[in-house]
Amino acid sequence: MAFFDRNNRTGGFMDEIRCDEPSYLIWKWHPSGSQLGENNRENAIRWGSSLRVKDGEVGVFVYKQQNGTMQDFIVGPFDQIIKTENFPILASLVGLAYEGGTPFQAEVYFINLAQIIQTKFAVPFFDVYDPRFADFGVPLAVRGTISFKIADYRQFIKLHRLSTFNLADFQAQIRDAVSRYVKDTVANAPAAHNIPLIQIETKVSQINDIIEIDIGDRLRETFGVEISGVDVGTIELDKSSEGYRSLMGVTKDIAAATTKAEAEARIKDIAAKQRIEAENYEETLRIQREEGQYAQHKQTQSSNIGAFQVEKQAEVGVAGAEALGQMGANGAGDINLGGGGDGFNMAAMMASMAVGGAVGQNIAGSMNNIMQGINQPVQSGITPPPIPTSVYNVAVNGQATGPFDINILKQMAIAGQFKASSLVWKPGMESWLRADSVDELKNLFKNVMPPIPTTED
Numbered sequence: 001m002a003f004f005d006r007n008n009r010t011g012g013f014m015d016e017i018r019c020d021e022p023s024y025l026i027w028k029w030h031p032s033g034s035q036l037g038e039n040n041r042e043n044a045i046r047w048g049s050s051l052r053v054k055d056g057e058v059g060v061f062v063y064k065q066q067n068g069t070m071q072d073f074i075v076g077p078f079d080q081i082i083k084t085e086n087f088p089i090l091a092s093l094v095g096l097a098y099e100g101g102t103p104f105q106a107e108v109y110f111i112n113l114a115q116i117i118q119t120k121f122a123v124p125f126f127d128v129y130d131p132r133f134a135d136f137g138v139p140l141a142v143r144g145t146i147s148f149k150i151a152d153y154r155q156f157i158k159l160h161r162l163s164t165f166n167l168a169d170f171q172a173q174i175r176d177a178v179s180r181y182v183k184d185t186v187a188n189a190p191a192a193h194n195i196p197l198i199q200i201e202t203k204v205s206q207i208n209d210i211i212e213i214d215i216g217d218r219l220r221e222t223f224g225v226e227i228s229g230v231d232v233g234t235i236e237l238d239k240s241s242e243g244y245r246s247l248m249g250v251t252k253d254i255a256a257a258t259t260k261a262e263a264e265a266r267i268k269d270i271a272a273k274q275r276i277e278a279e280n281y282e283e284t285l286r287i288q289r290e291e292g293q294y295a296q297h298k299q300t301q302s303s304n305i306g307a308f309q310v311e312k313q314a315e316v317g318v319a320g321a322e323a324l325g326q327m328g329a330n331g332a333g334d335i336n337l338g339g340g341g342d343g344f345n346m347a348a349m350m351a352s353m354a355v356g357g358a359v360g361q362n363i364a365g366s367m368n369n370i371m372q373g374i375n376q377p378v379q380s381g382i383t384p385p386p387i388p389t390s391v392y393n394v395a396v397n398g399q400a401t402g403p404f405d406i407n408i409l410k411q412m413a414i415a416g417q418f419k420a421s422s423l424v425w426k427p428g429m430e431s432w433l434r435a436d437s438v439d440e441l442k443n444l445f446k447n448v449m450p451p452i453p454t455t456e457d
């Protein structure tokens with residue numbers, strides 16, 4: 001059953017409980033026609049009254065009982081006729097004896113959760129010490145603004161009496177506490193955050209962040225408010241003080257010593273750089289000298305190899321003459337084409353001549369290659385790539401053999417192992433082809449001796 005029934009208006013007139021203050025943090029409602037602090041009439045809630053709590057507000061109903069006070073909290077937005085089902089505490093207090101028609105006593109407060117309160121603070125000059133120069137205290141002052149609001153209204157009510165709450169007094173309490181916290185934070189900043197005292201005026205932004213972190217928890221625990229922002233406007237050193245002049249003198253001496261040390265370090269760096277450059281120059285000259293000596297040595301070797309080549313060719317000629325002489329001594333007048341007797345063997349002679357010629361050619365070619373390599377300019381660290389050659393696979397008895405380059409295929413053609421009808425293939429060809437149909441290979445068979453036909457006796 002509703003505590004107030006619009007159809008049973010026996011006992012009073014209807015009130016609209018609301019807060020229309022443009023700016024407030026805590027505001028106490030009282031019925032129209034009554035004055036705050038007069039008597040209990042200011043706390044009389046009449047039947048049929050409606051409650052309106054805007055978004056961002058909390059309505060607090062405080063019931064004073066013998067065993068203490070109890071509260072009902074109505075979080076906005078809320079706009080309804082007061083009913084017991086919406087007020088758990090009220091429902092337990094109102095009995096059938098009241099018949100739903102007797103006004104009840106309750107203090108009604110509105111707490112503004114959206115209001116941000118700004119309070120200026122100022123910390124007068126106090127001595128701050130640089131940990132590096134603890135003998136010199138320098139007077140320092142701080143001024144700024146702090147912004148806060150109520151975040152946890154239940155915690156706020158535990159810490160403050162709503163009935164005696166005054167915003168101006170509360171701001172003064174906040175201001176005094178912030179001044180103490182800021183003084184403590186700034187005094188410890190040089191040591192805790194490695195900030196030179198002489199430079200602290202230029203570190204306003206850093207100091208601002210430090211203060212906001214340090215005092216946030218303190219204000220929440222002590223006053224039940226949440227910091228919205230801290231704006232440190234000024235950090236001022238008393239430059240006329242003896243401490244400041246003494247600190248500046250010591251700082252200048254240290255700065256001069258630091259500058260001297262840095263200059264000496266730069267001189268040492270320059271000397272070390274010059275020494276390294278000199279060593280590198282000497283090493284470059286040594287390498288150039290050794291390369292010149294090496295090139296001269298190679299040139300001398302080239303001359304010696306030329307003489308060695310002539311000597312070897314002569315030795316091959318002598319060996320050939322001796323071989324021919326030996327063949328004559330063994331019966332050169334007797335010609336045996338079949339090779340079955342002890343006379344002159346034409347096939348053996350041709351083979352020997354071929355071998356001798358090949359040996360002579362190989363030695364001569366090797367000498368020429370060596371000389372060409374020696375005569376080439378020395379290029380340190382550069383190796384020429386191999387000369388590209390064409391290679392082919394050859395089909396033998398249905399199997400791919402190779403790959404073989406042109407020179408090997410030429411020798412195989414001379415030996416009769418590679419014929420014009422042989423099938424060949426290399427990368428890039430679509431299929432196997434006869435050797436004599438490949439332009440690159442057809443010339444290999446022009447001067448090849450055909451096989452000797454067999455004759456029947």
